Amino acid sequence: MNKTTFSLLLLLFSPLILMVFHIIFVRLNKNIFKFKISNQNTAIFCELILNIPIIFIFYSLNxxxxxxxxxxxxxxxxxxxxxxxxxxxxxxxxxxxLLEIKKNKILKIENLTQDYKSDFMVKTRLQRLIELNQIKKINEKYFIKGKILLFATLMIRFLKKTLNLENKTL
Incomplete structure (x- = not known):
């Protein structure tokens, strides 16, 4: 197999490699490392770490x-x-x-409305943003802390305006 073919196959299979690395890291973290890190941050961390061997291999080959x-x-x-x-x-x-219905074989609307009250959903989302270090809570007020999700949000807003989708969901 030549270098170009191997390089392209490496990139083609990189999501699978990332998924396997992510699974291994999550299990190691749960049982050994015990870092206090959200599931989303774990995925980002694994993706960033794998840049090192991928780019090194690509540069070494080419x-x-x-x-x-x-x-x-x-x-x-x-x-x-x-x-x-x-x-x-x-x-x-x-x-x-869907997973809840699969697990219980049936689900009543009362179960959903009990679990998905609007104040609960807002509090859950705020807690996720705090765990992702995107906002901070001081004296019952929320402030921007991180810029990554804010930047992505502004980019999506810009794209929606550019595509004239301002009043529609993207």
């Missing part, structure tokens, strides 16, 4: 800065997609509802 830059862009784009796929499984209500 001896080219542009090949390493290409690997960086492609791997991080795939890692970004992996993060959102994982994050959806962590936070999407419809996913949790």
């Amino acid at each position: 001896k080219s800065f542009s090949a390493a830059a290409y690997a960086f862009l492609v791997y991080n784009s795939l890692g970004y997609a992996y993060f959102h796929f994982f994050n959806m499984s962590e936070t999407a209500r419809r996913i949790k509802i």
